[in-house]
Amino acid sequence: VGRIFVRGPSIMAGYFNDPEATRGALKDGWLDTGDMGYFRDGHLYVVGRAKDMIIVRGRNHWPQDLEWAAETADGLRSGDTAAVSLPGPDGEEVPAVLVQCRVREEEARRALAEAVKRAVQQGVGITCSILLVPPRSLPRTSSGKLSRSKARRQVLAGELPVLLRID
Template sequence: CGQLVCETKVAIVHPDTLTRCAEDEVGEIWVSDPSMAQGYWQRPEATEETFGAYIKDTGEGPFLRTGDLGFLKDGELFINGRLKDLIIIRGTNHYPQDIEWTVQHFNSVFRPDYGAAFSITDEGEEKLVVVQEMERRTGDLDTEKLLGDIRQEIAEEHEIQTHAIVLAKSGTILKTASGKIQRRACRQNFLDGTINTVAVWSENPELVAKFE
């Protein structure tokens, strides 16, 4: 987050309707700047979509669609996360980092900053999955109680039901070189059943069976 540079124009836009968001409202960050790149080499369609965006209700543009989510407040830009990581279940947006924070801060056996929340399509619906690393030394654990506590915490804090939870061994969650959680890679590992687990729970027994 921070103050905007004078020559940089920033708009917060609804990514679906392409209309401008109100102040304090979270949307996709669009940027216009004289030093901005002109597009992708020999990829005209991708260039137009990413570098040639116009706000639908005002006609302002062109803007670069950054793919980041954020909001403006008192002239400062605050970044919430990536649009591609946004969890949308039954028409409601949920930010994965908020769910991850809830899980990691209610019990010290969970390793901070080493969890991933994402959605999968199961039985024709988008459903929430949480993968959370455990601390290396936790002693004897009642994993069944921990799994139930996670479901309860998420339901109370975010009003959403959890479809599957994986308690993973330390060193499981992948990160980028800059330390960001690789949620899409974690999602793929979950679907493949390749996560090194301590315990697994799901409403769908077929998902649990992948880890047996």
């Protein structure tokens, strides 16, 4: 799996009035798509966004893997989670799973968070922080896709209410 760069006559010349973004995206005529993928049998398979990758002790983890593992916990639906990295106490990025929580009782919330933490540990083999957030609060793009980068920004800015956090 590697980063996808493209080149050709239809590639943009740059971002309108944004030379800094242009420098970041275009290098020697190649456009960095921001996607990760691989070739197999002459076909390109796109597997995710580079900015969403979670790195733990030098190993790359796809956020989807953490989300799929988390969603095996009882009471969760597909799309209820977003895996991101957040600054840890020592400054190093740590994996975190944001979980849309529909339960109101504190004990039930704690039980849900612990179940999700166990599911991720068993499914992916890493320990992560769990942040319970209100239902329907995870940001989506205009096409309805989960926006992990926006969710991360909202948590860091204190704009996404956290009902419970366990580390």
